[in-house]
Amino acid sequence: VSPSSPIKATLFPGDGIGPEIAESVKKVLTTADVSIDWDEHFVGDKVDPRTQSFLTWESLESVRRNGVGLKGPMATPIGKGHRSLNLTLRKELGLYANVRPCYSLPGYKTRYDDVDLVTIRENTEGEYSGLEHQVVRGVVESLKIITRQASLRVAEYAFHYAKTHGRQRVSAIHKANIMRKTDGLFLKCCREVAEKYPEITYEEVIIDNCCMMLVKNPALFDVLVMPNLYGDIISDLCAGLVGGLGLTPSCNIGEGGICLAEAVHGSAPDIAGKNMANPTALLLSAVMMLRHLKLNDKADQIHGAIIKTIADGKYRTADLGGSSSTTDFTKAICDNL
Amino acid sequence: VSPSSPIKATLFPGDGIGPEIAESVKKVLTTADVSIDWDEHFVGDKVDPRTQSFLTWESLESVRRNGVGLKGPMATPIGKGHRSLNLTLRKELGLYANVRPCYSLPGYKTRYDDVDLVTIRENTEGEYSGLEHQVVRGVVESLKIITRQASLRVAEYAFHYAKTHGRQRVSAIHKANIMRKTDGLFLKCCREVAEKYPEITYEEVIIDNCCMMLVKNPALFDVLVMPNLYGDIISDLCAGLVGGLGLTPSCNIGEGGICLAEAVHGSAPDIAGKNMANPTALLLSAVMMLRHLKLNDKADQIHGAIIKTIADGKYRTADLGGSSSTTDFTKAICDNL
């Protein structure tokens, strides 16, 4: 793909601050001369019976057709009779791996300045099965499901990612000392895949110990792969080390090579429409999408401009302690391109 | 109970460094004029059929009889046909609440200097049910069990603890947006108990968000109460904030008011017998045991001496970057008494 021929991609601006930060992405990409033909989809106002969700069938079809997409924050309406928007996307598009690179941003000070890791989360099963039963009054059970197929798939993705991104080590995170069979199967699959990648160091770390080590010395970690709930927890913990979900990108890899990049922070309804939102997470997610499209030069260039703008520190949005508007921060990035 | 009349308490020195750090506790307590008649029990070398574990029935009986105990690290032997030592204690003694105060130690520098919180973990059910099945080849399920009884019990303990320890806020940690029924029941029980404690602020925090907030700003938290696995994860994370499991105490509250204080770090076989181990976690756990026995003055005095010794920084064991022996560090504490 040449950077000047238009690429089709699905865009879910999402709710709350979503549309503003999506505008910022469009602006930056256009300025960098990346021509994307965005197929924009909004969350509907009624449940689509084909998806059982406020997301329409057409929206899902768009991602399937384009193979790539970018997603802002979506707030699932409260009520019964429909599925969570995020879970609908993961299930329907078979988004089996959630990839979240997490690194200290030069110039944005937190308690940690040496974080550079990637969490890879199994995204379809585990504790998210949705299977829960009340056995007798006052006794409720929920089922965690681990399958060989999904575990191998995400392990394969993690090792392949490590290899193609110059990473040295993959740590499988688990609690197999307690959940011997479920987490045990997950580890067994990771070990099988590890055999095929002798150049990558493989280790297994128990989740409680992993969290302790992450807060003491995150530089110990490189690529982490884990079942769904552990990934949910650890990816947010890691984001916290470098400043929070407003600064960390993510992308979801799905069946047939689909890539849906996603800002995982909330829709921040309190500041929506006020030109105050920080578009960094969505911008960095868009950069992940560009890399998926093999537009590495453009990705590097845009990434560099974002990092430089944050490091300069002159233009910062309120969440980072500054007072710049979304549009001024975006303009500063464009100027740095 | 007067501090000079001997109190009976069970002591499990445990494995590895266990006996050395238990010696340190005895020394410090004796020096502080706390006279305890220790009923010492060791982990056996064969499985006791009555407990299905290397822990004997007599050991369990001793804790039941004395009502209080102190436990060093125990390494469960590898192999089949027996239960984990820790899980045997929790199950057989009905140790329903694991209490871990976690605070920044003056003079021992980490990235955080403002931690002062207590995690209270449900210790008997949840993800630790041990119920796992292979459904078909390659598909394994494990059952998480949440009961109204255990949830109410631990919630009741947490609020009572907050009230009697001058704490203002209880945060229930959950993932009820996904596990609506199981974690939903846990929250429902917490809410019911919260009603009875109008003077304590009650809030609910989703576990992923909780971990992010803990690493960004742990001062936001006071008392945290949660199901078993979340407690396992978050208590270790919190220990990491202040230096690790070598510095943080814990105690387990069981049926009939049993209190088993416990150092939750490992048995460190590599340094066992070398007079190098750090006894701080076991010492601080013994302090928790003294408070349970209402020996608050003695507890304060010993606690003060431990804190002062660490703050002075002259005597520190190798894990804290010093080169003092266990006995020299212990002597320094005794001198500070």
Ligand SMILES: CC(C)[C@H](C(=O)O)[C@@H](O)C(=O)O
């Ligand atoms: C919103 C919630 C359902 C979701 C999850 O638990 O997966 C979120 O925390 C995330 O990480 O994307």
Ligand SMILES: CC(C)[C@H](C(=O)O)[C@@H](O)C(=O)O
């Ligand atoms: C050793 C292990 C079984 C135990 C647990 O998971 O509960 C430990 O991590 C703890 O926190 O006491």
